[in-house]
Amino acid sequence: MARVQMERSGEMEVFVRVVREGGFSAAARTLDLTPSAVSKLIARLEARLGARLLNRTTRALTLTDEGRGYLQAAERALRALDDADQAVGSGTVRGRLVINASVPFGTHVLAPALPAFLARHPELTIDLSFTDDVVNLLAQKADLAFRVGTLPDSALVARKLGRSRRVICAAPGYLARHGAPRTPADLAQHNCLGFNFRRSRVGWPFREDGREVEVPVAGSLLVNNGETLRQIVLSGVGLGRLSRWHVAEAMARGELVPVLEAYNPGDLETVNAVYVGGGQVPRRVRAFIDHMVAVVAASPLFAGG
Incomplete structure (x- = not known):
C-alpha cells in the first residue's frame, strides 16, 4: 500500500502534463521520459482507477467526464503538495x-x-x-x-x-x-x-x-x-x-x-x-x-x- 501511495503523485503529475501539453509525446519531452513510458503510466493510472480518463484518436486527445473530474482533483492535490514542500522549505517561490x-x-x-x-x-x-x-x-x-x-x-x-x-x-x-x-x-x-x-x-x-x-x-x-x-x-x-x-x-x-x-x-x-x-x-x-x-x-x- 505504501508503494502505491508514493506512485500516485507521479501518476498525477504525468496525467496533468499530458493534458496541458495536449499529447503523450509533448508531455514526454517536458518530463524527460519516452512517449511509451508516459503511455504506460497513464494506462496504469486508468487501470488503478477503473475508469478511462482520456479518449485517444490519431488526431486528438480529449478528456472523458471522469478525466475532467480527476484533472481538477489532481491539480488541487499537486498544488497542495507543492505548498507543503514550500511551507517547510526555504521559502522559495517555485x-x-x-x-x-x-x-x-x-x-x-x-x-x-x-x-x-x-x-x-x-x-x-x-x-x-x-x-x-x-x-x-x-x-x-x-x-x-x-x-x-x-x-x-x-x-x-x-x-x-x-x-x-x-x-x-x-x-x-x-x-x-x-x-x-x-x-x-x-x-x-x-x-x-x-x-x-x-x-x-x-x-x-x-x-x-x-x-x-x-x-x-x-x-x-x-x-x-x-x-x-x-x-x-x-x-x-x-x-x-x-x-x-x-x-x-x-x-x-x-x-x-x-x-x-x-x-x-x-x-x-x-x-x-x-x-x-x-x-x-x-x-x-x-x-x-x-x-x-x-x-x-x-x-x-x-x-x-
Whole structure:
C-alpha cells in the first residue's frame, strides 16, 4: 500500500502534463521520459482507477467526464503538495503560475512588472495570457486573473489593487481636422469610438452644473478590447474614453490630447486580482499578487484600493 501511495503523485503529475501539453509525446519531452513510458503510466493510472480518463484518436486527445473530474482533483492535490514542500522549505517561490489579464492592463502594467519578479524568483515559470474576455479560471486552469472594472458575482476571491479615472482623448491630427469639443453636447458632431461588448453605461458620463449626466455617443467603430481602441484613437480616427493609466504615456508624448476635462465626472475604474478560494492560497499566487499591489501603489496613475 505504501508503494502505491508514493506512485500516485507521479501518476498525477504525468496525467496533468499530458493534458496541458495536449499529447503523450509533448508531455514526454517536458518530463524527460519516452512517449511509451508516459503511455504506460497513464494506462496504469486508468487501470488503478477503473475508469478511462482520456479518449485517444490519431488526431486528438480529449478528456472523458471522469478525466475532467480527476484533472481538477489532481491539480488541487499537486498544488497542495507543492505548498507543503514550500511551507517547510526555504521559502522559495517555485512551480508554474498561470496568469490571465486584460489586454491593456497586461500590456501596459503587468508585462513591464514581470522582469523584476522573475529575477527574484528564478525557479518560477509564468504562463501568461492576455484577453479582454472574462475567462473561467477553472476551465482555463489559471491560478490568477487581473480584471478591470466591475466584477460579476462569482465564487472567486478578489483583492483590489487600485483605481484609475477615465479620460476622453483624441490624436492632435483628429482635433486639427474636426476641432475639439467644448461641451458634452458637441460630441454629437464627433466620431466617438466605443466597445462592442455590454457595458453598464450606454453613453459617456459628465458632470454639468453640479450633477452627473450621461450623453449618448456614436461612432464609426466598435471594438472588443481597450488596446485596439487606443491604437485606433492614436491613428486619428476619432475620440475614445479610456483609463488614464492606459493612455498616460501617449498623452505625455503629445500623441493624445485629453478633451472635456472640465466636465470629467471623476468616475474610477477598479483593478482587481481574482483567484479561486476555498483553501490555502499557493505561495506563488500570493507572492505575485503582493508584487502587483506594490507596482500599482507606486504608480501615480492609480489611487489606492
